[in-house]
Amino acid sequence: MDxxxxxxxxAAVAAQSSFTSGARQLGxxxxxxxxxVARLEEQLGAxxxxxxxxxxxxxxxxxxxxxxxLPLLDQFDELQDVVQLRQQELAGPIRITAPTGLGSxxxxxxxxxxxxxxxxxxxxxVLSDRHLPMLEEGVDLAVRFxxxxxxxxxxxxxxxxxxxxxxxxxxxxxxxxxxEPEALATHNCLLQMTSPQPDAWVFxxxxxxxxxxxxxxxxxxxxxxxAHMAASGLGIARCPHYTALPFLRDGRLQVLFEQQETDxxxxxxxxxxxxxxxxxxRALIDHLAGCFGPG
Amino acid sequence: MDxxxxxxxxAAVAAQSSFTSGARQLGxxxxxxxxxVARLEEQLGAxxxxxxxxxxxxxxxxxxxxxxxLPLLDQFDELQDVVQLRQQELAGPIRITAPTGLGSxxxxxxxxxxxxxxxxxxxxxVLSDRHLPMLEEGVDLAVRFxxxxxxxxxxxxxxxxxxxxxxxxxxxxxxxxxxEPEALATHNCLLQMTSPQPDAWVFxxxxxxxxxxxxxxxxxxxxxxxAHMAASGLGIARCPHYTALPFLRDGRLQVLFEQQETDxxxxxxxxxxxxxxxxxxRALIDHLAGCFGPG
DNA sequence: ATCATTTATGAACAACATGTACATAATCAT
DNA sequence: ATGATTATGTACATGTTGTTCATAAATGAT
Numbered sequence: 030m031d032x033x034x035x036x037x038x039x040a041a042v043a044a045q046s047s048f049t050s051g052a053r054q055l056g057x058x059x060x061x062x063x064x065x066v067a068r069l070e071e072q073l074g075a076x077x078x079x080x081x082x083x084x085x086x087x088x089x090x091x092x093x094x095x096x097x098x099l100p101l102l103d104q105f106d107e108l109q110d111v112v113q114l115r116q117q118e119l120a121g122p123i124r125i126t127a128p129t130g131l132g133s134x135x136x137x138x139x140x141x142x143x144x145x146x147x148x149x150x151x152x153x154x155v156l157s158d159r160h161l162p163m164l165e166e167g168v169d170l171a172v173r174f175x176x177x178x179x180x181x182x183x184x185x186x187x188x189x190x191x192x193x194x195x196x197x198x199x200x201x202x203x204x205x206x207x208x209e210p211e212a213l214a215t216h217n218c219l220l221q222m223t224s225p226q227p228d229a230w231v232f233x234x235x236x237x238x239x240x241x242x243x244x245x246x247x248x249x250x251x252x253x254x255x256a257h258m259a260a261s262g263l264g265i266a267r268c269p270h271y272t273a274l275p276f277l278r279d280g281r282l283q284v285l286f287e288q289q290e291t292d293x294x295x296x297x298x299x300x301x302x303x304x305x306x307x308x309x310x311r312a313l314i315d316h317l318a319g320c321f322g323p324g
Numbered sequence: 325m326d327x328x329x330x331x332x333x334x335a336a337v338a339a340q341s342s343f344t345s346g347a348r349q350l351g352x353x354x355x356x357x358x359x360x361v362a363r364l365e366e367q368l369g370a371x372x373x374x375x376x377x378x379x380x381x382x383x384x385x386x387x388x389x390x391x392x393x394l395p396l397l398d399q400f401d402e403l404q405d406v407v408q409l410r411q412q413e414l415a416g417p418i419r420i421t422a423p424t425g426l427g428s429x430x431x432x433x434x435x436x437x438x439x440x441x442x443x444x445x446x447x448x449x450v451l452s453d454r455h456l457p458m459l460e461e462g463v464d465l466a467v468r469f470x471x472x473x474x475x476x477x478x479x480x481x482x483x484x485x486x487x488x489x490x491x492x493x494x495x496x497x498x499x500x501x502x503x504e505p506e507a508l509a510t511h512n513c514l515l516q517m518t519s520p521q522p523d524a525w526v527f528x529x530x531x532x533x534x535x536x537x538x539x540x541x542x543x544x545x546x547x548x549x550x551a552h553m554a555a556s557g558l559g560i561a562r563c564p565h566y567t568a569l570p571f572l573r574d575g576r577l578q579v580l581f582e583q584q585e586t587d588x589x590x591x592x593x594x595x596x597x598x599x600x601x602x603x604x605x606r607a608l609i610d611h612l613a614g615c616f617g618p619g
Numbered sequence: 620a621t622c623a624t625t626t627a628t629g630a631a632c633a634a635c636a637t638g639t640a641c642a643t644a645a646t647c648a649t
Numbered sequence: 650a651t652g653a654t655t656a657t658g659t660a661c662a663t664g665t666t667g668t669t670c671a672t673a674a675a676t677g678a679t
Contacts, residue, residue, distance in 0.1 A: 032327070032328050047655085048656060049654085058639070058640090059656070059657085060640085060656085061637090061638060061639080062656095063656060064638080067657090073407045073408070073411075075407050075410070076600035076601075079598075080656065081459070081655090081656085082645045082654075083647055083655055083656085085656090086459055090407060090602070093406070094406075101396065101403065104399075105396065111392065112385060112388075112389055113370075115388065164376065180675090181674090301371075304371075306371075307370075307385070325666070343627060344627085352667090353669095354627070355668075356666090356668080357627095358627060359628090359666090359667080375626090375627065376675055376676085377628090377673080378626055378627085378674090378676050379626095379675080
């Protein structure tokens with residue numbers, strides 16, 4: 030028996046001066062209203078109502094109690110409404126994290142139309158290559174390559190992304206073009222540090238899949254930076270296809286080992302596995318899936 | 325599962341950032357605290373807390389909810405306290421009714437020491453010979469001869485009171501002293517109108533009990549007034565013994581039919597049959613029982 | 620990196636409470 | 650005096666509660 034229900038029953042009966050009318054107003058039986066009020070009187074150790082079979086009146090104590098519990102009941106209803114509204118409104122802060130290599134352009138381009146469509150939402154983008162503990166950092170959503178291993182989170186697949194190995198024609202003319210990935214061990218390989226495993230380059234698929242450990246004289250935490258450096262002739266780089274695309278188009282870079290590419294890496298949106306996600310978080314996830322997904 | 329209990333559990337867990345600590349603070353099991361908070365989240369359709377096995381943090385919604393429910397919980401506790409204090413304090417109004425014939429002196433003499441002992445109590449004496457509907461008139465206590473027939477009320481016996489039939493020696497010398505009560509039919513009988521049945525005078529006890537219908541040329545709604553008129557020689561009166569006592573002492577009245585008195589009438593305190601009487605009502609009832617009772 | 624400890628919660632269940640249905644007593648209107 | 654309506658007592662089938670035990674996971678210590 031819920032105390033708030035008891036108080037509502039008392040308030041309705043008092044307002045109507047009748048158990049039958051009060052109960053009808055609340056959509057409960059007369060017997061139940063009687064039980065609720067009796068329970069309240071018992072808990073308070075005070076008579077709130079005097080009643081005969083046809084007459085119900087407030088005692089002095091009951092009147093004093095009614096004066097005070099009516100505003101409380103109103104405040105409770107308001108509290109419920111506040112939470113419901115907050116839950117349903119497409120407004121408020123969203124704190125999103127992404128690796129620096131991704132967030133500087135592609136993600137921003139994806140977030141911009143969402144922000145514009147929902148001006149009440151306030152997006153805070155936290156570029157970080159560390160795997161932030163989401164709960165502690167107050168992060169609502171992470172966009173990442175590879176699903177995080179955390180039982181409290183779920184990962185929603187956004188898109189596949191090709192990783193390509195590239196070099197400039199100048200570099201290849203001077204150092205020779207490696208025929209097999211294993212030959213990379215004797216080449217100057219430029220490391221992209223925001224990658225989960227920057228020096229472990231994976232080739233092939235299925236049972237033919239293998240990893241080659243590489244190294245070199247330059248590393249940066251920016252796919253764009255290492256692509257640029259490769260285009261300048263310094264060495265061989267691995268980066269997302271979309272990052273290298275401008276250089277590929279104008280001939281400053283070319284793709285190596287195209288027949289031996291491994292599975293593309295998957296971009297995920299990662300968020301707490303709660304049944305009570307706010308509307309705005311859910312909306313952003315759907316939006317990102319639309320931006321990065323097929324179509 | 326009480327909603328207020330759920331809110332208290334949430335507040336305690338949030339304050340301690342721990343289900344285990346919060347539960348201990350409330351004196352409930354960790355499992356139960358977990359259930360309460362989950363229930364609250366389900367009812368609100370919102371995640372209030374994020375939790376791992378060793379870490380509990382508030383969501384934004386949870387923080388907003390906590391801000392609002394803490395004052396509400398305080399107000400509930402205050403409401404409970406207000407009623408308890410009101411119930412236990414010897415203070416406040418008491419509305420008491422009594423017949424005019426009684427209240428003008430004897431009852432006032434009884435109420436005076438009670439009032440003096442409890443200055444915070446405010447006694448309102450409503451003298452009325454009508455049987456007031458107590459609930460409707462907002463009457464807390466009635467002092468009456470004869471218990472009221474009402475299932476919602478209880479009657480506490482205060483004391484017995486003799487009713488005597490009196491006449492002055494002058495009247496008797498002029499009109500002759502009636503030997504049997506039946507002779508009253510030919511006498512001038514003065515009626516005391518605050519009596520329940522002013523013209524039905526009862527004599528004898530048990531199987532010998534009988535009623536004589538009387539009448540005369542004077543009636544008043546005051547026992548003292550009719551006693552005074554009898555002492556002046558106009559006729560024969562029936563009144564409480566205590567009213568006639570001063571005239572009996574100085575020989576201005578004498579008692580008739582002393583061997584044939586009926587049962588004395590009983591004075592009652594009548595009040596609502598509630599298990600939740602306020603302290604002051606109960607105190608006054610006890611006081612009156614002490615004043616009018618034996619000793 | 621591994622292991623131990625602590626925490627939050629899933630699952631199961633005996634005990635208790637709930638809300639309903641029916642009957643009854645009492646009050647008020649006719 | 651009688652009938653209609655109301656508040657509540659009683660009984661009970663059903664649902665909920667709070668506990669206990671087990672488990673999975675996270676954090677701290679080594």
